[in-house]
Amino acid sequence: MGRVKGLGIVGFAAMLMFAGTLISSARAQDKAGEKDKPESATSSSKPAEQKPLEKGYVGSDTCKTCHEDLFNGYEKSPHYKTLLDPHATASKQGCEGCHGPGEEHTGDPADKTKIFSFTTASTEKINSKCLTCHASGPQQMNSANSLHRKNDVSCISCHSPHHAQTKEFLLVKSQPQLCYSCHLQQKPQFNMPFHHRVNEGLVQCTDCHNPHGTAGPKQVRASATQDAVCFTCHIDKQGPFVFEHMPVKTEGCVSCHTPHGSPNQHLLKVSNVNLLCLQCHTTSSFSGAPGTPSFHNQAAQYQACTLCHAQIHGSNVDRTFFK
Numbered sequence: 671m672g673r674v675k676g677l678g679i680v681g682f683a684a685m686l687m688f689a690g691t692l693i694s695s696a697r698a699q700d701k702a703g704e705k706d707k708p709e710s711a712t713s714s715s716k717p718a719e720q721k722p723l724e725k726g727y728v729g730s731d732t733c734k735t736c737h738e739d740l741f742n743g744y745e746k747s748p749h750y751k752t753l754l755d756p757h758a759t760a761s762k763q764g765c766e767g768c769h770g771p772g773e774e775h776t777g778d779p780a781d782k783t784k785i786f787s788f789t790t791a792s793t794e795k796i797n798s799k800c801l802t803c804h805a806s807g808p809q810q811m812n813s814a815n816s817l818h819r820k821n822d823v824s825c826i827s828c829h830s831p832h833h834a835q836t837k838e839f840l841l842v843k844s845q846p847q848l849c850y851s852c853h854l855q856q857k858p859q860f861n862m863p864f865h866h867r868v869n870e871g872l873v874q875c876t877d878c879h880n881p882h883g884t885a886g887p888k889q890v891r892a893s894a895t896q897d898a899v900c901f902t903c904h905i906d907k908q909g910p911f912v913f914e915h916m917p918v919k920t921e922g923c924v925s926c927h928t929p930h931g932s933p934n935q936h937l938l939k940v941s942n943v944n945l946l947c948l949q950c951h952t953t954s955s956f957s958g959a960p961g962t963p964s965f966h967n968q969a970a971q972y973q974a975c976t977l978c979h980a981q982i983h984g985s986n987v988d989r990t991f992f993k
């Protein structure tokens with residue numbers, strides 16, 4: 671519940687409890703896939719016994735002699751853990767795990783070409799450096815498909831090992847500002863009257879998207895069962911139902927909903943529910959959906975389709991989704 675603190679207006683408390691629970695259980699599910707991740711480094715741990723260095727490497731203690739401030743920050747960062755690994759060699763450890771062999775540089779610090787500099791390297795070189803260790807991470811599995819990677823957005827557009835602004839994940843900015851800094855179009859969507867409460871901190875962009883790339887389109891995550899990500903939180907919509915409403919299964923949630931935001935309180939694509947249903951349920955539609963029966967005249971009574979067809983996501987008892 672930590673993240674929803676401060677939103678606890680009494681009237682909404684129960685709903686928020688529900689929301690908090692479903693989000694934390696979704697996150698727990700996510701974390702379950704990462705359980706073989708080693709524990710985090712603590713500054714009280716001692717570096718492992720020094721092994722003989724590979725050719726060209728000098729070890730992080732040498733870097734410390736001239737870059738003490740960076741070393742002190744590094745000591746408190748998650749990457750310090752590489753120095754605690756007794757099996758790692760110098761090329762996978764400490765400063766040189768990222769910056770490469772430092773011998774030439776220590777001999778001639780003024781010549782900046784003698785050390786790998788992230789501030790001047792190309793996007794692809796930066797990405798490959800970071801991926802030497804992170805390619806096998808569960809979040810990075812589809813990094814070859816990453817639209818960020820393909821569009822010149824490097825790891826350090828979002829992460830900063832030395833100058834991170836967030837406690838977790840070494841981000842250059844916290845969400846959603848990080849994402850809005852490039853995705854200006856999405857900002858007004860989350861200011862619509864009804865929206866997933868991303869700006870309020872209840873849901874994050876990365877609950878639905880994986881910025882490191884996904885197998886499917888639009889970098890949208892899949893649920894633990896490789897289904898729509900929406901089911902991680904809206905589990906009651908998953909079914910299976912005896913009577914399925916076909917578009918839920920075939921075209922998915924976004925055939926009716928705009929998850930970012932909408933003028934409709936249920937995040938529907940169009941402002942009135944009848945207009946949504948009648949996009950498919952007309953005799954002239956090619957969707958395979960039956961037209962509405964003739965007694966469904968457009969008198970006000972019939973416009974609120976879900977008043978009668980209440981179980982619109984599927985039903986176990988009624989073919990026409992009344993209950």
Ligand code: HEC
Pocket residue numbers: 728729730732733734735736737765766769771772773775776779780782785786787788789790
């Ligand atoms: C003898 C002192 C000395 C040692 C030892 C040393 N450096 Fe440097 N380093 C410097 C100086 C001086 C600069 C240039 C700083 C500047 O111009 O801003 C520099 C620059 C750098 C840069 C380039 C920064 C940029 O502009 O992108 C990196 C990266 C770097 N050092 C990493 C390391 C690493 C890693 C080690 C250990 C392997 C190391 N240094 C050891 C003195 C040293």
Ligand code: HEC
Pocket residue numbers: 730733734737740741742744749764765766767768769788789826829830831832833834
């Ligand atoms: C996880 C990879 C990684 C490790 C480990 C790492 N660096 Fe860096 N270093 C970077 C990146 C990326 C940058 C570019 C600035 C940023 O994004 O934080 C950078 C920038 C620098 C700079 C340029 C000045 C600055 O403040 O940006 C120096 C000097 C430097 N690193 C030295 C070191 C030293 C010394 C160590 C060990 C104590 C070290 N680095 C460990 C990735 C790393």
Ligand code: HEC
Pocket residue numbers: 704797800801804807808809810813818823824825826827828829839841845874876877881882
């Ligand atoms: C568009 C922004 C963005 C880019 C580009 C990006 N990341 Fe991330 N990364 C994030 C965010 C945001 C998180 C926070 C975790 C979350 O909420 O999913 C994260 C989490 C992580 C984590 C911790 C989670 C885990 O266990 O994997 C690692 C490691 C990581 N990123 C590495 C990388 C590497 C390596 C690259 C480059 C190949 C990269 N990232 C590129 C935004 C980005």
Ligand code: HEC
Pocket residue numbers: 707708709710711748749751752761762763764767768796799800801802803804825826829830831837838839840
């Ligand atoms: C030498 C191997 C190595 C390299 C190279 C490396 N990392 Fe890491 N990274 C690690 C390890 C080990 C951890 C700690 C994992 C853990 O705590 O489980 C880590 C953790 C992280 C995390 C998660 C921090 C958190 O709060 O959970 C991020 C983000 C990250 N690295 C980004 C990067 C980026 C960006 C680069 C390239 C500039 C990079 N790493 C290069 C080994 C590496």
Ligand code: HEC
Pocket residue numbers: 846849850853856860866868873874875876877878879888890924929930
């Ligand atoms: C509740 C889940 C959810 C959240 C939260 C979410 N998105 Fe999305 N986003 C989606 C889905 C699903 C699509 C694909 C829509 C489609 O295919 O029509 C999408 C599409 C996109 C696209 C592609 C362009 C478009 O509109 O189709 C971008 C860019 C994007 N999202 C960025 C963001 C950013 C930035 C945030 C946070 C500020 C965010 N999203 C939060 C679910 C989400």
Ligand code: HEC
Pocket residue numbers: 817818821823827828845848849850851852853875876879881887888889890
């Ligand atoms: C440094 C700029 C930058 C940052 C920061 C950034 N993105 Fe992107 N993002 C891009 C670019 C460039 C593309 C590819 C071109 C496009 O489709 O807009 C892209 C593509 C995407 C797409 C796929 C869009 C599609 O049409 O398929 C999604 C989803 C997305 N980003 C989500 C995020 C999220 C979530 C964050 C924050 C964690 C984020 N981005 C941070 C620049 C950025």
Ligand code: HEC
Pocket residue numbers: 689690692693696865866867872873874877878899900901902903904923924927929935936937938
């Ligand atoms: C991280 C959890 C999470 C994910 C993933 C998620 N949602 Fe939600 N969703 C929520 C929460 C929490 C609320 C209600 C609280 C609020 O007002 O923000 C909500 C509200 C909604 C509503 C409006 C409910 C109403 O009151 O009528 C719809 C529709 C919806 N989500 C659809 C989707 C779709 C479609 C997806 C997948 C693209 C999705 N959600 C993914 C957490 C999530």
Ligand code: HEC
Pocket residue numbers: 898900901904907908915917918922923924925926927936938943976977980982983
């Ligand atoms: C055929 C169109 C359609 C599809 C497809 C669809 N929905 Fe809905 N959804 C609706 C309508 C219409 C409502 C408003 C119901 C009402 O008026 O009571 C709604 C309401 C919701 C609500 C809020 C009310 C409630 O019942 O909890 C959530 C959450 C939701 N949908 C999630 C989803 C998810 C997740 C998916 C994908 C599995 C999905 N929807 C697919 C039409 C659809």
Ligand code: HEC
Pocket residue numbers: 915916917921925926943946947948949950951957958959960975976979982989990991
């Ligand atoms: C994206 C297209 C689409 C949308 C939007 C849509 N439907 Fe459907 N609907 C279908 C399809 C396709 C079927 C399945 C027809 C079949 O099984 O032969 C169906 C089946 C039905 C059935 C059951 C018909 C029967 O006799 O089995 C009802 C009732 C229904 N829809 C009501 C609605 C309502 C109410 C809405 C608006 C909330 C709606 N639909 C929105 C495509 C859609």
Ligand code: HEC
Pocket residue numbers: 944947948951960961962963966971972973974975976977978979990
């Ligand atoms: C006042 C209640 C009510 C409302 C409101 C309502 N319906 Fe119906 N609907 C029914 C009844 C009753 C049936 C017939 C069920 C049967 O045949 O068992 C039906 C049947 C249907 C069928 C099935 C047709 C077939 O051939 O199987 C569709 C599709 C449908 N309605 C769509 C809609 C749409 C779209 C709306 C909104 C524009 C809507 N309904 C509004 C009561 C309602």
